[in-house]
Amino acid sequence: MKSKSSSVQEEGDFARINANKSKTVKANLQKLVxxxxxxxxxxxxxxxxxxFSNAHYLRAPLTNIMAIIxxxxxxxxASDHEIKQLESLAAESIKLDKALHKVNQLxxx
Numbered sequence: 001m002k003s004k005s006s007s008v009q010e011e012g013d014f015a016r017i018n019a020n021k022s023k024t025v026k027a028n029l030q031k032l033v034x035x036x037x038x039x040x041x042x043x044x045x046x047x048x049x050x051x052f053s054n055a056h057y058l059r060a061p062l063t064n065i066m067a068i069i070x071x072x073x074x075x076x077x078a079s080d081h082e083i084k085q086l087e088s089l090a091a092e093s094i095k096l097d098k099a100l101h102k103v104n105q106l107x108x109x
Contacts, residue, residue, distance in 0.1 A: 047107050054104050062096055062097055
């Protein structure tokens with residue numbers, strides 16, 4: 001039969017072991033969270049760069065193309081066939097512009 005002090009001693013030892021394990025687990029979790037935070041920040045920066053690229057490098061030329069189409073459609077010398085081709089090109093440009101807007105919205109969310 002164990003003495004009362006031996007039993008109390010064992011309980012104290014058990015509590016210290018559990019406390020040490022808890023500290024180790026907490027430290028490991030903190031390292032893991034810090035690591036994941038760094039990864040998420042890098043991904044967020046990458047998405048931000050993609051949004052900027054989408055907004056400036058893709059949409060700017062598209063906007064210029066759309067303006068040129070409108071100027072060509074307004075040209076009195078354009079034939080009906082040319083006007084129809086320009087309208088088709090304008091319609092596809094608008095679809096691309098809408099798609100780029102959607103991508104930007106996804107990247108901003």
